Amino acid sequence: MTMKNFIEELKWRGMLHQDMPGTEEHLLEKMRSAYVGFDPTADSLHIGNLVPIMLLAHYQRCGHRPIALVGGATGMIGDPSGKSSERNLLDEKTLRHNQECVKAQLGHFLDFESDAENAAILVNNYDWMKEISFLEFIRDVGKHITVNYMMAKDSVKNRISSESKEGMSFTEFTYQMVQGYDFLHLYRENETTLQMGGSDQWGNITTGTELIRRISGGKGYAITCPLITKSDGSKFGKSEGGNVWLDAKRTSAYKFYQYWLNTSDEDAEKYIKIFTFLDKETIDSLIEEHKEAPHVRVLQKRLGEEVTVAAHGKEEYEKAIAASNILFGKSSSDDLKILDEQTFLDVFDGVPQATVSKEDIDNGLDMIGALAAKTNFLNSNSDARRALKENAVSVNKEKVKEDFLITSNDLIANKYVLIQRGKKSYFLLNVK
């Protein structure tokens, strides 16, 4: 089996931040195993985790074996990297639950199932860490690393010195040892010779290679990828609602797709290389196409498609497209009325709702009542009047005036009325 040059691949995709000398040659020799750690602090990964996931996925496509390590043990300690304060600890039951969820999500990107030589493996460091006693650990592992070495790491320095008043517990100080031990363990058990991670993980990873060298006399390698930024300076992976999660229950496929679609032009060029498996020629021609007609947003659309299909599947992606067309396209009230109830609810998932009685509708519901008096969608009747005067209000996608009355003719699926203020705020009237 010939290996595709993984380092080469990372370079043109802009995913290589640092690599340990000799890594490229090491990977070209034959199939190697590499791992990335995932933190099971929640029952879902978010798109911030997507970069390390893609590292593994690209790695597998280059012919190597990816290992996803769920940090059951390390998650109990908390990584001090980039954290200014002590972290809360999770109990074992929560961790186990989270691990199961994370595992399912990784399956969308990595091939765990096939019997190919380089099928992905999932491991949990709790499984080996729980057997080790404290005495054993400090004698067999701790003996090999000096405190001086550990103190020199940025993650530790930042917390102990300078303006940080919080200090750092012994537990967090130990973190790098525990993570380092993972590498040693995988090196011994699975012939894992490479650890990858975000650039903030460099310090932790090198503690691992150090342990491998000192204890086993072997050689471990390291690759880090840059932290993903957004050109406008805001944080990647956050929308108004908080994190963008991979779990559809937390972030609907529609919102997930929208997040990618709203990427700025500049970022889209970067992201399409990182978050999709498209080859260089395809991406180059897409970028070319995008430059000629930026308003068509081919880059954003393709990016959204690739990532959404990967994370949620083709069907969910198509629903997201349909929803997007309804919300942002030139859809009319007729388009809305065709929708079945379930699709309708999916599209307007998370939109504020209020219930009004059937009689109100039969008598004809005036717009002040629909917007404020009976529903509290807007803060006050004045606000409602203002919105109407501004020509901002639509019922079922059609602009209405102050004297409009909602009647049973306006019901969608016989029980809903869609009200809008402006382009972006939607309200759903539920008729009972």
Place this chain on the structure above:
RNA sequence: GGUGAGAUACUCAAGCGGCCAACGAGGGCGGACUGUAAAUCCGCUGACUACGUCUUCGCAGGUUCGAAUCCUGCUCUCACCA
């Protein structure tokens, strides 16, 4: 403890007896334009039974036909001096 300055809407900040629901800026919202972007332009931004009425300018009283504006007390903030 002493002296001085201040407290105005989401934020900053005018106003210092009637023309004040309160200038202006930022923010927010809406409209036009547009690519579901950026920039730009325009409008709105206390409430209500709405050409009018009511409640708001730290809190409580008072003077006056009339107070955010003047007086008294209180609370808090800031600056300077002990």
